Amino acid sequence: MNLSVRQELSELARKSVLHWDCPLRGNTTFDIGGPAAALVEIEDADELQQILTVVTRNNIAWRVIGRGSNLLVADQGFDGVILLFGRNFGTIETLGGEDGDHVLIRVGAGCSMSRLVDWCCAEGLTGVEFLTGIPGTVGGGVVMNVGAWGFSLAERLKSLTLLEADGAMREIPRAELDFDYRLWRDKQIGGRLRVVMAADLSLERDESQVIKRRCRELRNQRISKQPRSMKNAGSFFKNPPGAAAGRLIDQCGLKGLRQGGAMVSEEHGNFLVNTGGATAGDVRTLMVRIQARVKEQFGVELEPEVHFIGF
Numbered sequence: 001m002n003l004s005v006r007q008e009l010s011e012l013a014r015k016s017v018l019h020w021d022c023p024l025r026g027n028t029t030f031d032i033g034g035p036a037a038a039l040v041e042i043e044d045a046d047e048l049q050q051i052l053t054v055v056t057r058n059n060i061a062w063r064v065i066g067r068g069s070n071l072l073v074a075d076q077g078f079d080g081v082i083l084l085f086g087r088n089f090g091t092i093e094t095l096g097g098e099d100g101d102h103v104l105i106r107v108g109a110g111c112s113m114s115r116l117v118d119w120c121c122a123e124g125l126t127g128v129e130f131l132t133g134i135p136g137t138v139g140g141g142v143v144m145n146v147g148a149w150g151f152s153l154a155e156r157l158k159s160l161t162l163l164e165a166d167g168a169m170r171e172i173p174r175a176e177l178d179f180d181y182r183l184w185r186d187k188q189i190g191g192r193l194r195v196v197m198a199a200d201l202s203l204e205r206d207e208s209q210v211i212k213r214r215c216r217e218l219r220n221q222r223i224s225k226q227p228r229s230m231k232n233a234g235s236f237f238k239n240p241p242g243a244a245a246g247r248l249i250d251q252c253g254l255k256g257l258r259q260g261g262a263m264v265s266e267e268h269g270n271f272l273v274n275t276g277g278a279t280a281g282d283v284r285t286l287m288v289r290i291q292a293r294v295k296e297q298f299g300v301e302l303e304p305e306v307h308f309i310g311f
Ligand SMILES: Cc1cc2nc3c(=O)[nH]c(=O)nc-3n(C[C@H](O)[C@H](O)[C@H](O)COP(=O)(O)OP(=O)(O)OC[C@H]3O[C@@H](n4cnc5c(N)ncnc54)[C@H](O)[C@@H]3O)c2cc1C
Pocket: 029, 063, 064, 065, 066, 067, 068, 069, 070, 071, 109, 133, 134, 135, 136, 137, 138, 139, 140, 141, 142, 143, 144, 145, 146, 147, 148, 182, 194, 195, 196, 197, 226, 232, 233, 234, 235, 307
């Protein structure tokens, strides 16, 4: 990135915080990855729009990230601008006018899903208990159509506030958005990514104590099933139709398989873990080895759920 662009971006980021040559590993739950040329913690929507205008005009690569809990960042990093939402985008508000049993809330893209769950428990709102124990932000959750226990976030979506490819902010109803299993199909338009600014969710009323109990049960089930001691990005592969990726990997005898510092978790076949000092290259090589073995044994192509940056 040349000096004049750097200067322009520095001048634009007044409320937002700009870091140059910023290591990204600390922004991922894998704890892996090289630096970004720039990382901006966005605290103001106008600044985001202006920064994206400069970045796109100069053909600089960019990406919004959340908590990095579904990301693998390349060892050489990302030669572009990484944007993430700061505190000002972590708000939750109830939107007026309850519609029968339904209560509409607006959640900022930077709000953590754990805060959303806690808030709903306290307010006596049911519908997002399945998010209990899943790291990440609501923005990242939307893009991934995060889900568990047979539920997914798109089912609760009423609309999204998006910063669109033409630089305009728009509220788009759920009916005009195309979601599938761990997939938001129209997350980009005309080759440019849309930025999730906020999500409106439709929830129902229930007793706080009942909701809390459900959350506690789901948390306990999660704890008993997933590795906790080593860094990871959750399920690495999507479940192929009619099968569980973790079971296929297990049946191939791949639990414990190592590649450098990366390993297939002994506890859960679909979790690749950083045993300490793993590189993104280790994880990618391990991924390819797993895919080859599962394809050979079951004829099934495993598709990564994890998103890649800088490859
Ligand atoms: C221990 C563990 C358990 C997990 N369990 C589950 C589970 O049960 N179910 C499940 O579905 N997932 C699970 N995950 C994966 C992960 O937590 C989810 O996919 C989560 O929704 C990712 O959110 P994030 O904010 O970390 O997004 P990131 O990983 O930062 O980003 C994911 C994608 O979204 C994009 N993005 C992020 N924010 C925005 C935005 N505002 N606008 C536009 N694009 C954006 C990024 O560019 C990237 O492409 C788990 C992960 C871990 C580590």
